[in-house]
Amino acid sequence: xxxxxxxxxxERFTESYIDVEKRSDWWxxxxxxxxxxxxxxxxxxxxxPFEVRGKFANGSGGAPFAIGAAKNQGVWIDIAIPPETPQxxxxxxxxxxxxxxxxYRIPVELRVFGFSLPDTTHLRNHFFWGWQxxxxxxxxxxxxxxxxxxxxxxxxxxxxxxxDLIDGxxxxxxxxxHLVDY
Numbered sequence: 001x002x003x004x005x006x007x008x009x010x011e012r013f014t015e016s017y018i019d020v021e022k023r024s025d026w027w028x029x030x031x032x033x034x035x036x037x038x039x040x041x042x043x044x045x046x047x048x049p050f051e052v053r054g055k056f057a058n059g060s061g062g063a064p065f066a067i068g069a070a071k072n073q074g075v076w077i078d079i080a081i082p083p084e085t086p087q088x089x090x091x092x093x094x095x096x097x098x099x100x101x102x103x104y105r106i107p108v109e110l111r112v113f114g115f116s117l118p119d120t121t122h123l124r125n126h127f128f129w130g131w132q133x134x135x136x137x138x139x140x141x142x143x144x145x146x147x148x149x150x151x152x153x154x155x156x157x158x159x160x161x162x163x164d165l166i167d168g169x170x171x172x173x174x175x176x177x178h179l180v181d182y
Contacts, residue, residue, distance in 0.1 A: 002051035002062075005160050008080070013047035014065055015074030047076050047161070079110065087114040127158065129167040148178040155182050 005011065020040045052062035067073045089111050096104035129151065131142055140146040155165045159182075 002049035004156065009082075010080070011078040011160075012050040012063065013076040013078070014050065014063060015076060016045040016048050017042045018045045019043075044074065081110075081112055083116045085112050087112050127163055127165055129154065129165045131167045131169060152179055152182050155179065 019042050022040065048062055050063035065073065089109060092108045092110075094106040094108050095102050096106065131147070131151075134140075134150060134154075135142050135147065138150055140150055151165070151167070158165050
């Protein structure tokens with residue numbers, strides 16, 4: 001399940017891009033003006049789990065993926081190191097395939113240090129979930145089991161990046177009742 005990160009030691013993502021021809025200034029109203037080239041062109045968008053291919057979005061995103069001539073494709077590898085792992089240098093090899101044939105062997109080194117980082121969100125944050133947009137886009141009614149299943153899916157994806165969703169219409173009790181697994 002690409003939306004469930006529990007128990008996964010290594011997760012692989014392709015970076016999605018969006019071609020911004022003209023930036024919108026509504027969010028910059030109170031910020032200092034920035035040059036147009038900061039917010040236009042091919043900009044990184046979402047990280048899409050490899051497992052998404054063929055399951056969601058009509059097979060777009062995920063892996064395997066093709067890279068056109070003279071193009072780049074960002075790939076993000078997230079590695080969880082268990083706290084009990086002995087410190088030291090670990091080595092391996094990443095294989096790059098073209099049409100199922102190994103084209104490159106890339107040596108990889110990972111140094112594990114003798115300390116652990118906390119497994120908590122270090123920055124208090126909340127990102128607004130616009131239920132009106134979500135219900136229209138996904139064809140579900142607000143505050144139904146289908147709505148809460150959709151909210152749970154989005155919340156899990158956001159949580160993978162240590163972000164939390166709110167929709168501004170609910171109480172903590174609503175979240176506890178409808179998102180009990182989350």
